[in-house]
Amino acid sequence: MxxxxxxxxxxxxxxYVDRNVPGAVAGSRVPAAAVEDPQRxxxxxxxxxxxxxxxxxxxxxxxxxxxxxxxxVAAGGSANALTATLLQPPGTLHAGMEVSLNVxxxxxxxxxxxxxxxxxxxxxxxxxxxxxxxGDIGVGINKFRFDGTHWRxxxxxxxxxxxxxxxxxKLSNGLIMQWGKVATNSGGPVTVTFPVTxxxxxxxxxxxxxxxxxxxxxIACFGVGLITTSSFQCVASxxxxxxxxxxxxxIAMGY
Numbered sequence: 001m002x003x004x005x006x007x008x009x010x011x012x013x014x015x016y017v018d019r020n021v022p023g024a025v026a027g028s029r030v031p032a033a034a035v036e037d038p039q040r041x042x043x044x045x046x047x048x049x050x051x052x053x054x055x056x057x058x059x060x061x062x063x064x065x066x067x068x069x070x071x072x073v074a075a076g077g078s079a080n081a082l083t084a085t086l087l088q089p090p091g092t093l094h095a096g097m098e099v100s101l102n103v104x105x106x107x108x109x110x111x112x113x114x115x116x117x118x119x120x121x122x123x124x125x126x127x128x129x130x131x132x133x134x135g136d137i138g139v140g141i142n143k144f145r146f147d148g149t150h151w152r153x154x155x156x157x158x159x160x161x162x163x164x165x166x167x168x169x170k171l172s173n174g175l176i177m178q179w180g181k182v183a184t185n186s187g188g189p190v191t192v193t194f195p196v197t198x199x200x201x202x203x204x205x206x207x208x209x210x211x212x213x214x215x216x217x218x219i220a221c222f223g224v225g226l227i228t229t230s231s232f233q234c235v236a237s238x239x240x241x242x243x244x245x246x247x248x249x250x251i252a253m254g255y
Contacts, residue, residue, distance in 0.1 A: 048088035
């Protein structure tokens, strides 16, 4: 839609003026497009959001925006070659554009494309790296953002973040962080089980002493070993020759 100036005006941005008889102002003549075009534009927006225009409802524009229906649709195509047909065709892809797709099957390869309204198949990557892992796109609603070159999976359906009490969380880039406390003993290593199993690999496990107050000759050094995706072993020592009873805080990262 474009601005329609008063009928007969040579200035495309000319304002409208009211009739003023004492001031000898005739008032602007309103072209039909100035009345019709805004109505058509608003009705098209309401329809594109999946709503039915209602002459008795003067809040439909707000409802259309709130519905999220302009950029939401069930995904078509296949798990690795997604398609989307928005009710309001975008015409072209713009950097910053977002679409939310209800996906029926997780991706099974690292090469995935998304084709929105037949504008072309574009590669899908994670938010901060030009890569994608099998299963990154989960079953359910996934949000994608176009960066001008690629689609970025900014909110995957399979991103289930645990609460602080559950002692784990999964970030949108796939990284999983877990944390907790460990009580060692003098008999040797103890096994710590992660709150949830890392799907693929553990990148790091770090344990620090929980001494309170901090006394230099009571601080223990914690050793970590036998790390698996579900657990690790830990031992504490103050002289590097024998295990001791102590308390520690641990944090682990993986994916």
